[in-house]
Amino acid sequence: MGSIKSEKKEKNNETHTHIISVLVLNNPGVLQRIAGLFTRRGYNICSITVGSTESPNMARMTIIVKGNDKILEQVVKQLNKLIEVIKVSDLSVNMCVKRELCLIKIHAPNESSKSQIIQYTNVFRGKIVDLSQESLTVEITGNSDKINAFVDLVRNFGIKEMARTGLTALMRGPKILKSKKS
Amino acid sequence: MKGAEAIIKALEYEKVEVIFGYPGGALLPFYDALYDSDLIHILTRHEQGAAHAADGYARASGKVGVCVATSGPGATNLVTGVATAHADSSPIVAITGQVPTKLIGNDAFQEIDALGLFMPIVKHNFQLRSAKEIPETIRSAFNIAKTGRPGPVHIDLPKDVQEEELDLDKYPIPAKVELPGYKPTKMGHPKQIKLASSHIFKAERPVIIAGGGVNIANATSELMQLAELCNIPVCTTLMGKGSFPENHPLALGMVGMHGTKPANHAVSESDLLIAIGCRFSDRITGDINSFAPHAKIIHIDIDPAEIGKNVRVDVPIVGDAKLILNNIVSNLIKISMNNNGNREWVEYLQSLKKSCTPKMDYSDVPIKPQRIVKELMNVIKELNIERKSIITTDVGQNQMWMAHYFKTHFPRSFLSSGGLGTMGFGFPSAIGAKIAKPDFKVISVTGDGGFMMNIQELGTIADYNIPVVICLFDNRTLGMVYQWQNLFYGKRQCSVNFGEAPDFVKVAEGYGINALRITNPEEIEECLKEALISDEPYLLDFAIDPSEALSMVPPGGKLKNIIDPITEHPNEKVICFDEIKRRFLEKGSNKNENALLEELSESEKDEGIKV
Ligand SMILES: Cc1ncc(C[n+]2csc(CCOP(=O)(O)OP(=O)(O)O)c2C)c(N)n1
Numbered sequence: 132m133g134s135i136k137s138e139k140k141e142k143n144n145e146t147h148t149h150i151i152s153v154l155v156l157n158n159p160g161v162l163q164r165i166a167g168l169f170t171r172r173g174y175n176i177c178s179i180t181v182g183s184t185e186s187p188n189m190a191r192m193t194i195i196v197k198g199n200d201k202i203l204e205q206v207v208k209q210l211n212k213l214i215e216v217i218k219v220s221d222l223s224v225n226m227c228v229k230r231e232l233c234l235i236k237i238h239a240p241n242e243s244s245k246s247q248i249i250q251y252t253n254v255f256r257g258k259i260v261d262l263s264q265e266s267l268t269v270e271i272t273g274n275s276d277k278i279n280a281f282v283d284l285v286r287n288f289g290i291k292e293m294a295r296t297g298l299t300a301l302m303r304g305p306k307i308l309k310s311k312k313s
Numbered sequence: 314m315k316g317a318e319a320i321i322k323a324l325e326y327e328k329v330e331v332i333f334g335y336p337g338g339a340l341l342p343f344y345d346a347l348y349d350s351d352l353i354h355i356l357t358r359h360e361q362g363a364a365h366a367a368d369g370y371a372r373a374s375g376k377v378g379v380c381v382a383t384s385g386p387g388a389t390n391l392v393t394g395v396a397t398a399h400a401d402s403s404p405i406v407a408i409t410g411q412v413p414t415k416l417i418g419n420d421a422f423q424e425i426d427a428l429g430l431f432m433p434i435v436k437h438n439f440q441l442r443s444a445k446e447i448p449e450t451i452r453s454a455f456n457i458a459k460t461g462r463p464g465p466v467h468i469d470l471p472k473d474v475q476e477e478e479l480d481l482d483k484y485p486i487p488a489k490v491e492l493p494g495y496k497p498t499k500m501g502h503p504k505q506i507k508l509a510s511s512h513i514f515k516a517e518r519p520v521i522i523a524g525g526g527v528n529i530a531n532a533t534s535e536l537m538q539l540a541e542l543c544n545i546p547v548c549t550t551l552m553g554k555g556s557f558p559e560n561h562p563l564a565l566g567m568v569g570m571h572g573t574k575p576a577n578h579a580v581s582e583s584d585l586l587i588a589i590g591c592r593f594s595d596r597i598t599g600d601i602n603s604f605a606p607h608a609k610i611i612h613i614d615i616d617p618a619e620i621g622k623n624v625r626v627d628v629p630i631v632g633d634a635k636l637i638l639n640n641i642v643s644n645l646i647k648i649s650m651n652n653n654g655n656r657e658w659v660e661y662l663q664s665l666k667k668s669c670t671p672k673m674d675y676s677d678v679p680i681k682p683q684r685i686v687k688e689l690m691n692v693i694k695e696l697n698i699e700r701k702s703i704i705t706t707d708v709g710q711n712q713m714w715m716a717h718y719f720k721t722h723f724p725r726s727f728l729s730s731g732g733l734g735t736m737g738f739g740f741p742s743a744i745g746a747k748i749a750k751p752d753f754k755v756i757s758v759t760g761d762g763g764f765m766m767n768i769q770e771l772g773t774i775a776d777y778n779i780p781v782v783i784c785l786f787d788n789r790t791l792g793m794v795y796q797w798q799n800l801f802y803g804k805r806q807c808s809v810n811f812g813e814a815p816d817f818v819k820v821a822e823g824y825g826i827n828a829l830r831i832t833n834p835e836e837i838e839e840c841l842k843e844a845l846i847s848d849e850p851y852l853l854d855f856a857i858d859p860s861e862a863l864s865m866v867p868p869g870g871k872l873k874n875i876i877d878p879i880t881e882h883p884n885e886k887v888i889c890f891d892e893i894k895r896r897f898l899e900k901g902s903n904k905n906e907n908a909l910l911e912e913l914s915e916s917e918k919d920e921g922i923k924v
Contacts, residue, residue: 156494159440160428171433201621208618214437214457217494 144199148177150222150229150300151206153192154184154308156215164213165192174198174206178297189217191308193229193299218308222300229300233271233278238289240265248285255281266291274298316444317346317475320408323451324352326486329379331355331370331748333363335390337383338423339410342475355748355777358769360387362741364394365767367405369745371398372728373703373753375531377458378405378745384412385423388430393735395465396434400732401552402529404463406454407431413473414442427469436464444477448486456490461497462616463529497615501632501640509587509611509628510644516585516609518658519545522568522597525552525731526590526614526634528724533557535638536589542645544655546662548576550591551716552731558722565662569597570866571713575666577872583608590614590634593623594732595869603871613637671718679858680834682711682786686718688837689756689784696845702754703728703746707739707763710792713863715758737766743781744773754845758784761811762791768820774850775824782844783852785817788859790883796862799880806885821852828852859883 155161162181169176177195184191196206203221210219222229239245245267252259252269255277261268271281275298282290302308314322320343324332331353336344347354357363360382367378378398382391388409398405409431412421428440437457439450454466513519527536533556540547540563547557548565557564566573568580580586586608591597598604604624611628612620620629630637675681693702704719705728706712712729721727728746730738743757764785774781786792795809821828827849829840837855844851862880866872 160432163429164432167432205618205622212616212618214492214495 144201146197146199147203148224149196149198149203149206150224150227150298151194151196151210152220152222152227152300152302152308153194153210154217154219155190155192155213156217157183157188157190158215161190161215162192164215165194165210168209168213169194169196169206172205172209174202178295180297180299182299191299193297195298220302220308222302226304227300227302229274229298230272231275231278231298232296233282234260234268234294235271235282235285235290236261236266236268236292237285238265238291239267244288248288251281251284257281314479314481315342315346315475316441316447316477316479317342318349319444319447319479319481320451320470320475321346321350321352322481323448323486324379325350327377327451327455329377332379332381333357333366333370333745334381335360335363335383335387337387337410339384339412339472340381340387340470340475342472343381343408343410343470346475355744355773357741357744358772359767360390361394361737362744362767362770362773364391364405364407365397365735365738365741366745366748366770367407368394368398368401368403368738369705369728369742370749371403371405371463371745372401372742373725373746374749375529375725376404376749377455378403378749379408380405381408381410383410383423384427385425387423388425388427392430392434393733393737394741395431395467397730397733397735397738398465399434399436401525401730402463403465404458405465406458407435407465407467409467409469410475411440411469411471414471415473417471427467431467431469434465435467436462438467438469440469441471441474444474444479445484447474447479448481448484449490452487453490453492457492457495461495462526498617498631499615499633499636501613501630501637503640505628505630506637506640507644509613509630510641510648512585512609512611512628513543513545513587513641513645514648517655518583518607519543519585519587519655520565520579520583520608521545521547521557522550522580522586522588522591523547523553523556524550524589524591525556527553527556528590530590530615530634531724532589532633532635532638533724535635535642537561538642539587539638539645542642544659545587546575546579546659548572548579550594550597550731551712551729553591554716554727554729555721555724559720560722562663563659565666567716569872570599570868571596571717571863572866572872572875573666573717574669574875575662577866577875578665579662580605580608581871581873586610588612588614589638592619595623598624599866599868599870599872673718676834677858678833679856680832680837681861682714682855682857683718683861684834685784685786685837685855685857686714688841689758690720692838692841692845693754696754696842698754698845699723701752702726702756703743703750705729705739705743705746705755705757707757707759708734708736708793709760709763710788710796710861710863711758711760711763711786712739713793713865714786717863736760736763739763740781740783741767741770741773743783744770744779747779747781754782755780756782756784756845758786760792761785761787761789761817764817771821771824771826771850771852775826778850780848780850782841782850784841785852785854786857787817787854788857788861789813790859792859795859795883796878796880799862800876800878801867804881806883808885810883810885810887812887817852817854826850826852828854830854830856832856
């Protein structure tokens with residue numbers, strides 16, 4: 132019995148990365164309200180994406196947080212308390228589709244480096260979206276691991292600039308986030 | 314109709330009776346509309362006073378209190394009051410004026426980001442962008458403030474929105490508002506309620522901690538039923554005072570840092586803790602790891618985020634305390650729980666209670682605060698106003714003496730700033746309470762420090778002739794801080810002593826308010842009677858012993874380790890301005906102005922070289 136208890140405790144204290152999907156009313160100030168909550172309560176945000184949804188008065192935020200189970204429970208509960216939050220869901224990592232978009236401007240002063248980068252880009256199913264004498268800009272979409280792998284690969288050419296959106300995600304299957312359960 | 318008139322109409326629709334406020338440029342249209350309205354407006358002397366008064370009104374009545382302030386400095390002055398209401402879940406609606414919408418963002422005169430400023434200290438806030446939003450927004454604001462876990466709602470109101478024409482027939486005040494993201498849970502989960510009932514049935518050393526939520530939910534009679542049915546002793550938090558009559562044999566008094574010995578022992582030794590509407594703040598738990606070490610914990614709260622936040626919980630029940638307690642009681646009646654259980658446990662706690670009955674009948678000069686509390690209780694009893702009196706306290710020793718020694722028997726009759734611990738709350742909140750309950754005697758117990766933080770409100774009670782009785786525990790020190798410095802910082806008193814000023818009696822008299830200074834304990838009773846019987850504002854300035862300290866659990870300590878400190882008389886030397894001047898001049902005396910200028914240009918040269 133004692134051992135089970137201590138095991139449980141350990142599990143609770145372990146830090147995980149969580150994907151939290153939040154459906155919010157698209158009101159002015161709502162982003163500040165949510166970001167403020169995280170700062171005030173000392174939760175760590177790894178990334179946050181915001182965008183429109185199927186309905187014009189709502190926006191979806193996908194927040195990546197690191198924390199143990201207790202922190203995560205608080206994050207979800209505190210988010211739920213906000214009046215403008217319609218629904219919060221902790222998407223279990225395996226049960227959702229998640230994507231991140233990354234734009235990378237890579238140093239490519241000659242043909243050989245250009246063609247090499249184009250090859251890599253094809254393998255990663257990316258796109259060349261801009262081209263100049265000494266650089267290429269690549270668009271890559273996928274989960275974060277895939278993007279990290281690509282970034283590692285082209286690092287030696289010299290990354291001039293990079294912009295990542297952070298993860299956005301939806302649940303797999305027919306289930307959707309609807310109004311807050313009461 | 315103008316937007317401002319629509320706001321007044323919407324406030325009237327919410328049955329608002331009184332507004333506490335302070336006008337200004339950005340609110341001129343609002344105040345102009347108020348001119349034609351029957352709403353009572355109380356002009357306080359500072360916006361903080363308005364917010365605390367609205368809060369006191371809400372706490373005393375359970376209705377939503379309303380305060381208004383102009384943009385910029387008006388809004389910032391409101392902040393402390395709104396944050397105080399937020400920390401104690403008190404329903405108020407705070408309206409601030411704002412610069413016209415087309416100027417927002419331009420750093421216009423008296424512009425401030427009020428939406429951002431209030432965001433972290435309110436349950437929700439709105440900024441109106443057009444008059445047609447008024448009917449629905451005001452409706453939503455009141456709805457949010459008073460339902461679920463109550464709290465303050467702020468509305469930012471640009472000047473042009475107040476002036477904009479609005480056709481209320483086209484945009485009527487809605488009977489109901491739909492807030493898709495706001496659905497507070499009321500009914501507790503039946504399974505959890507069943508589980509809780511069976512825990513209560515089996516427990517041998519149960520104890521209830523009643524928090525402010527019991528008062529807010531009007532669940533005091535249900536709490537009484539549960540306690541009496543199952544013979545469970547009850548302790549309260551500061552905010553829970555009044556939720557259970559403290560003269561009841563099962564009452565143990567307040568728990569926590571400044572709690573009573575029986576309450577702290579009960580929690581530490583219990584095998585089942587039933588916490589209702591409390592948030593287990595650090596002032597209650599002390600060292601979290603040794604808090605109620607042998608107990609299973611049932612936690613009932615309307616706010617799911619409070620459950621599991623600070624302590625581990627075995628049976629969480631989210632919902633309205635009144636409904637949940639009702640369900641638990643009927644469950645227990647069904648399984649024929651009776652009040653013969655827990656006999657030994659209750660007897661043990663009662664004997665503990667008897668053994669530490671506090672001494673209060675001191676006849677020392679200067680007066681001991683305990684004596685004032687005792688006389689106050691006696692006079693209230695003698696005048697037969699126990700059901701018709703409200704105490705507000707300020708923050709500090711005065712608050713803890715009252716919490717500890719003053720027996721409260723009725724809900725909403727002991728108002729205090731618990732969560733934020735705001736000095737300056739006591740007096741203005743008494744004004745709000747008196748207006749909410751005009752037929753009650755309202756007594757503001759306060760320290761001299763906290764009183765001086767909102768002393769200007771003497772002007773308000775004088776002008777409107779609001780018969781609040783101020784009991785000033787005048788020890789010429791910031792007593793609570795002074796006690797901590799004595800206990801935990803090696804008696805190094807630093808900036809905790811006031812000098813001779815002011816003469817509070819003269820200050821009150823300057824406002825035309827009756828005032829008495831009491832230095833002899835034998836005069837306390839008579840003076841209290843005089844003030845309470847008169848129907849006029851009164852200031853009673855009690856000269857109390859500054860060295861009197863409070864028993865307490867050191868911060869972060871175990872609840873059972875209560876210490877009874879002895880402090881010494883204040884002996885801090887306060888330096889006077891002449892001395893400050895001398896020291897400054899001495900430092901600067903070997904430099905004349907030219908030398909300073911030279912030094913300045915030298916340093917510029919230095920920087921030039923660096924660049
Ligand atoms: C606005 C504010 N400032 C500072 C404090 C810190 N503080 C807590 S108690 C206290 C001393 C209060 O002194 P007084 O009002 O004279 O009451 P006493 O403790 O002497 O009864 C202080 C400074 C506070 N709680 N609120």
